[in-house]
Amino acid sequence: MVVGTSGEPSRVRRLVGDLIRIHRVRAGLTQKDAADKLLISESLMGAVERAERIPSVELLADADRVFVAGGALKACIELIDEEKYPAKFLDWARLERQARVISAYETMLIPGLLQTEAYAYALYGARKPAYTEDETVRHVEARLERQAVLMRTPPPYVGFVIEESILDRTLGGAEVLKAQLLHLLECMRRMNHLTVQVMPSDQHTHAGLMGPMQLMCTAEGRNLVYVEAQGGDRLISRPEQVGDMFDLFGILRAQALNPWKSAEIIETKARQL
Numbered sequence: 001m002v003v004g005t006s007g008e009p010s011r012v013r014r015l016v017g018d019l020i021r022i023h024r025v026r027a028g029l030t031q032k033d034a035a036d037k038l039l040i041s042e043s044l045m046g047a048v049e050r051a052e053r054i055p056s057v058e059l060l061a062d063a064d065r066v067f068v069a070g071g072a073l074k075a076c077i078e079l080i081d082e083e084k085y086p087a088k089f090l091d092w093a094r095l096e097r098q099a100r101v102i103s104a105y106e107t108m109l110i111p112g113l114l115q116t117e118a119y120a121y122a123l124y125g126a127r128k129p130a131y132t133e134d135e136t137v138r139h140v141e142a143r144l145e146r147q148a149v150l151m152r153t154p155p156p157y158v159g160f161v162i163e164e165s166i167l168d169r170t171l172g173g174a175e176v177l178k179a180q181l182l183h184l185l186e187c188m189r190r191m192n193h194l195t196v197q198v199m200p201s202d203q204h205t206h207a208g209l210m211g212p213m214q215l216m217c218t219a220e221g222r223n224l225v226y227v228e229a230q231g232g233d234r235l236i237s238r239p240e241q242v243g244d245m246f247d248l249f250g251i252l253r254a255q256a257l258n259p260w261k262s263a264e265i266i267e268t269k270a271r272q273l
Helices: 010-026 031-038 042-047 059-064 074-084 089-096 117-125 133-151 164-168 174-190 239-255 258-272
Strands: 101-106 155-164 192-201 214-218 223-227 234-236
Touching: 010 031, 010 042, 010 059, 031 059, 042 214, 059 074, 059 133, 059 155, 074 117, 074 133, 074 155, 089 133, 089 174, 089 214, 089 223, 089 234, 101 239, 117 174, 155 164, 164 192, 174 192, 174 258, 192 239, 192 258, 214 239, 223 239, 234 239
Parallel strands: 101 155, 155 192
Antiparallel strands: 101 214, 214 223, 223 234
């Protein structure tokens, strides 16, 4: 999101809010009527039109259909993406929506696609230097919106390897972590296309000691890797580098606990909280 020093919404947000309002009025709908048809609250409808809230991809697509906007609102999705995601992550977030395979090795946190709202708020609330309240809300909403890919038809194949220490880090407090672990277990049980494996802390050496990574096979069959680090994030697309990291992730999966043993450990950790 582009925010001025006064904290006012960016021109892009105001433009999109105005377009939504114009097409709603042309469709002969009040804010309440529109909210009912879009299955959102009237207050959210108003906040989006006033550019106080950033509309989700789903909201823009649904509004385009309900208001018979002829694609004008769906065309705003790319503009709104630039409000939600850092420039270096933008391409990844867009490709992720149609990806065939999504994988990651995480060393510090539950993967973003599986985070609860409370866990995500605790994460962004702990950021130094601190985000403003508006920035925190924006980041959390963008993260939760990305999770729609898990429910896509057909869904991608999703596989995560996470360090056992993540299950002990009481980010947001014990209750937040417990709810997060229970949510993780529910996702593992409910989604046949999702695999989560735990790398035990007593595995003193393994293929992931150089740090976390995210991997993707796009809808077109391209393999990509995204690496986050303190010194800056980067999207890796060179075939030889990507191939090496996919091989590394394969070794990581072989060294981690199997999904069933991993679920047992997560359940035990949740009971202890």
